[in-house]
Amino acid sequence: MIRFEQVTKRYPDGTTAVDDLSFEVAEGELVTLVGPSGCGKTTTMMMVNRLIEPTSGRIYVNGEDIAAVDPVRLRRRIGYVIQQVGLFPHRTVLDNTATVPALVGWKRAKARARAAELLDLVGLDPKTYGTRYPEQLSGGQRQRVGVARALAADPPVLLMDEPFGAVDPVVRERLQNEFLNLQRTVRKTVLMVTHDIEEAVRLGDRVAVYGQGRIEQFDTPGAVLGTPATPYVARFVGADRGLKRLSVTAIEVDDLEQPPVARLDESAAHAAARLRGDDARWAMVLNEGGDLHGWVGVDEVALAGDDATVGDLAHRMNAWVPVGAPLKQAFGVMLQHDAGWVAVVDGARFVGVLTPAKLHEALRRSVDADAHGVGRGDVEFDSVADA
Numbered sequence: 001m002i003r004f005e006q007v008t009k010r011y012p013d014g015t016t017a018v019d020d021l022s023f024e025v026a027e028g029e030l031v032t033l034v035g036p037s038g039c040g041k042t043t044t045m046m047m048v049n050r051l052i053e054p055t056s057g058r059i060y061v062n063g064e065d066i067a068a069v070d071p072v073r074l075r076r077r078i079g080y081v082i083q084q085v086g087l088f089p090h091r092t093v094l095d096n097t098a099t100v101p102a103l104v105g106w107k108r109a110k111a112r113a114r115a116a117e118l119l120d121l122v123g124l125d126p127k128t129y130g131t132r133y134p135e136q137l138s139g140g141q142r143q144r145v146g147v148a149r150a151l152a153a154d155p156p157v158l159l160m161d162e163p164f165g166a167v168d169p170v171v172r173e174r175l176q177n178e179f180l181n182l183q184r185t186v187r188k189t190v191l192m193v194t195h196d197i198e199e200a201v202r203l204g205d206r207v208a209v210y211g212q213g214r215i216e217q218f219d220t221p222g223a224v225l226g227t228p229a230t231p232y233v234a235r236f237v238g239a240d241r242g243l244k245r246l247s248v249t250a251i252e253v254d255d256l257e258q259p260p261v262a263r264l265d266e267s268a269a270h271a272a273a274r275l276r277g278d279d280a281r282w283a284m285v286l287n288e289g290g291d292l293h294g295w296v297g298v299d300e301v302a303l304a305g306d307d308a309t310v311g312d313l314a315h316r317m318n319a320w321v322p323v324g325a326p327l328k329q330a331f332g333v334m335l336q337h338d339a340g341w342v343a344v345v346d347g348a349r350f351v352g353v354l355t356p357a358k359l360h361e362a363l364r365r366s367v368d369a370d371a372h373g374v375g376r377g378d379v380e381f382d383s384v385a386d387a
């Protein structure tokens, strides 16, 4: 969808910002470009919408060599989100969002209806916010308008330059989550520049780690953190990359332990007899359909009266995580509830529990044993195992 072929950009003063760059962003893929200041990320991105022209090499968007496409026409097919947002101060939020549809000739009513739909999609009620002016919004809300505006004409490609850079860390994380959800729906081909490795691995399907004007590694977040291609990448992703992997490794059913279970309507005496042999201190309590209800202590069922059911004794579960969630979320729940395990569900259905030992195993599983460059022994698991 976006393809760079041996692209070099040399500025008139002799600075080589980008040197012989070749890579591809597949359709519907989100690629993050990450690296220290001045390494050429923004130059790379601005060559895609021809705000900067390469010195040599070719760039294709949708299979088309963009050198042959009129820049204005090209830009209308490419959404662009920047840190400073760049909203027009004297236009309402709705009109700002409708800018590109209006430019490409949509009727006013259609453009505004589309803008309202997009505002809704980014979590801003168009009735409340549509008539406001940009200065009447918070930084996070302005950023959402920026995203809505970039998506309004439904461009297949989105360029984002530090899109969440100007807001505080809490708002940033919320915007990142919202954007990930949105991207699951709209599936744009996205090139996103960031200097924040956490953001890069969190949002990217693949990550391009830049050295000076070159890509040092172009890989999945798990691979960049687990098997950095060069010592430079290892330094850049940080000594705590083992911990960072918690954010990018999903919980899988195979990672889970299967504790003893009891049914809600089962008699306590029956459950006690069954569980006695299991050497367990507690059992998960499920309803007839296998949905998670809570847990019960084996001692509690053993001591209960004859007519008690498991349901009478069960404690409701107040924390769980969905399968597919990042390990970090499960770890966070364990710490928050001071628990040695966390229940994992698929929808409402109970599928198993994650323990610290299993979490550690899951992290190891996701490290490619055939590391090139920096070896597996270098990946820090200690802080996880100790926790």
Ligand SMILES: Nc1ncnc2c1ncn2[C@@H]1O[C@H](COP(=O)(O)OP(=O)(O)OP(=O)(O)O)[C@@H](O)[C@H]1O
Residues within 6 Å of the ligand: 011, 012, 013, 015, 016, 017, 035, 036, 037, 038, 039, 040, 041, 042, 043, 044, 195
């Ligand atoms: N117009 C220009 N003329 C000369 N050099 C430039 C120009 N624009 C950028 N550069 C240089 O090109 C290199 C790459 O710049 P670029 O803006 O692409 O980096 P970046 O990785 O996006 O940095 P940052 O994270 O600080 O925005 C830098 O050394 C920069 O000083």
